[in-house]
Amino acid sequence: MKWENWVGLLGLALISVGHYQGLFVAPPEAMMGDVGRILYAHVPTAWVALVVYLVAFVAAVGSLGSGKRGWDALVESAVEVGVVLNLLLLFQGAVWAKPTWGVFWTWDPRLTTTAIMAVSFIGVLVLRAMLNRPAQRAVASAVYTIFAFVSVPVVYFSVKWWKTLHQPFSSPQTVDSPMVTPLRVAAFGMLFLAVFLMARRWRLAYAKLSREDEAPDLPPAAAAIQLEGGGS
């Protein structure tokens, strides 16, 4: 079995344990009661989404600097996993916001930044789909990934001047100790799951990019037919 499958299984196990503890063992949240238990899913998603975007940023710098196919494949895989986590984060946030704030959405800086972050990184995926020449696609998506990543704090601070509703960042220091363990366990589970997904996606992207380089003159559809034919 490939190494990432073990990591994925470990992630799944940690998420199960973390959420079992979070749902049944940890005390209900002081202000929000049982609704607050979504914290064990929401906070790890947020942390891991940012980590995955950081990976995408590093991969983009590596891709621009070296021009190597492996970095480009990592940009593709990390951005895609990051977007999935980001959309998940927005959904969880809306689900949590309705019972606690009474609305699905508010113009809080963190929410707004998260939404803009999602749109930005979806842009990377669209851009990749639109460009056919591999070298051009690698440079364009790396440059745009760097911009999207750098803009996150800028967007955050500019929107912050509007108003703030969100509670401060949760960290082990601000969370009561019976809640720390499930939170940490779930966060590591999420991280391992993300590593698993990125590794799988990287292999696929790398195989596809290698295929393109071998048959550069073929349009994508013809390359796909050739790929199927070669596999049989």
Add this chain to the structure above:
Amino acid sequence: MIAARPGLVRQIVAVIHKDLLVEWRGQARLLAMGTYAVTLLLLFSFAVGPDTKTLQQHAAGYVWLALLSASTMTLTQSFRVETEAGALEALLMLPVDHRAIYFGKALANTALLVVLACLVMPVAAILFDLSAAEGLYWLLPPIVLGAAGLAGPGTLYAALTARVAAQQLMLPLLLFPLIVPALVAAVKSTSLVLQGDPMGQMSSWLIVLASFDLIFWSLSGLLFAKVVEE
């Protein structure tokens, strides 16, 4: 004997001159863009209703949204011209620093947007019955810094999407999320000039705009060479 290569500033000026000349020779385009922006202003009023007070309150936002929409046209145009007949390749073959091409084009685009803003602002003033509470000359910093905020990253993205078939769609898709901070700060500071600034917030918003410009102009200048070389 080989003539000495001109300095970076002279190269930038040459690129600006070239771009503005192209724009000047096709004045109809600038006029069309101005008309487009003004049409948008009219549409915003129709969407909100004829209440002058509401319109006055939101005027700065409408003006900047109109400029933003029109800017995607000037930006795509500035590279559409270059992709025709391999003009960009020829430009890159000249002994010109690639940063000079970026900064020249970005400054030319900024200048165009400022001109556009100067066309749109008076129309908005008439339509929405605006008056500058803080003095008319105070409008200049938000307009110039805001235009630079759109043109700086916009020029890089236009280069990035120059060879994409659906550039008219891709450029706004990529650019709009990024320039949210510039839009917020430009609208706020313009609004403060129009509505009055009792709390003295103007300078803070201008600082936000200026830092946005600084970050993204330097990042774009750094990465532009990579984009066009490909």
